[in-house]
Amino acid sequence: MPQRLFSGLLDLLFPPRCAGCGRPGSWLCTACLTQVAWIAPPLCPRCGEPARAPACCPRRHRHPEHLDGLRSAAWHSGPLRAALHRLKYRGQRVLAAPLAGLVVAAWRRDPPPAGLLIPVPLHPTRVRERGFNQAALLAAYVGRELGLPVDARHLARIRATPPQVGLSAGQRLVNVAGAFRYSGPSLHGRAVCLIDDICTTGATLEACAAALREAGAASVWAYTVARPRWDAADRDA
Ligand SMILES: [Zn+2]
Numbered sequence: 757m758p759q760r761l762f763s764g765l766l767d768l769l770f771p772p773r774c775a776g777c778g779r780p781g782s783w784l785c786t787a788c789l790t791q792v793a794w795i796a797p798p799l800c801p802r803c804g805e806p807a808r809a810p811a812c813c814p815r816r817h818r819h820p821e822h823l824d825g826l827r828s829a830a831w832h833s834g835p836l837r838a839a840l841h842r843l844k845y846r847g848q849r850v851l852a853a854p855l856a857g858l859v860v861a862a863w864r865r866d867p868p869p870a871g872l873l874i875p876v877p878l879h880p881t882r883v884r885e886r887g888f889n890q891a892a893l894l895a896a897y898v899g900r901e902l903g904l905p906v907d908a909r910h911l912a913r914i915r916a917t918p919p920q921v922g923l924s925a926g927q928r929l930v931n932v933a934g935a936f937r938y939s940g941p942s943l944h945g946r947a948v949c950l951i952d953d954i955c956t957t958g959a960t961l962e963a964c965a966a967a968l969r970e971a972g973a974a975s976v977w978a979y980t981v982a983r984p985r986w987d988a989a990d991r992d993a
C-alpha cells in the first residue's frame with residue numbers, strides 16, 4: 757500500500773490529536789502554538805542567541821567556525837519539545853508541516869542568505885531503523901513554502917556516530933568531525949542553508965558545514981526548529 761494512502765487511512769482511524777496537550781482536532785493546536793517561546797531579536801548575528809552584540813553573546817566563546825550564521829526559531833521547551841519528540845521518536849511525520857511552519861515564520865523575519873536548502877543527513881542505518889529523516893521532511897516543507905530548492909541527496913553521513921546525548925560540547929565536536937561528505941554538483945559560489953530539527957551545541961551542523969565548505973560553498977548557514985536555552989545546553993555538557 758502506498759505510504760500516503762496508508763497514512764490517510766491512519767488519519768481516519770486515529771483522528772489528529774495535539775502533540776502538546778492531547779486535544780483532538782489538530783496535530784499541534786492553536787493553544788499550544790501560542791505557547792511557542794520564539795527566540796526573539798535582537799540576536800547575535802553569528803549564533804542567533806539573544807544578544808545585543810556578538811561581544812556580549814553568551815555563546816561567544818563557542819561560536820561556530822564553519823557556519824556563517826546559525827538560527828533557531830524557538831526554545832526547545834513546552835509543547836514544541838513534545839511535538840519534536842513525537843516527530844523524531846514516534847514517527848508522527850504529520851508534525852513535520854506545522855514544525856516547518858515555525859522555521860518559515862522565523863526565516864521570513866530574519867532571512868539568511870541562502871539559495872539552497874540541505875537537510876542534515878542521518879546515517880543510512882538510522883534511516884532504515886526510523887523509516888525517515890526528520891530533517892529531510894522539515895526541509896521539504898520549508899523549501900516548498902519559501903520557493904527554495906532542496907538537496908537531500910548529496911550530503912551524506914559517511915560514518916555512523918554514537919549518539920551525542922550525554923557528551924560535552926568538545927566531545928560532540930570530536931564525535932562528528934569528518935562524519936559527513938558532500939558529493940554532488942559543484943557548490944562553488946553558492947549560499948547554502950542547513951536544516952535540522954534541534955541544535956544543541958551545533959557540533960553536527962559544524963561538521964556538515966565543514967563538508968559543504970570543502971565542496972566550495974561560499975556561505976553556509978543553518979536553521980533549526982528549536983534549541984535548548986544556552987545555560988541548559990551548557991549544563992547538559
Ligand atoms: Zn495542544
Ligand SMILES: [Zn+2]
Pocket residue numbers: 800801802803804805807810813814815816819
Ligand atoms: Zn553568538
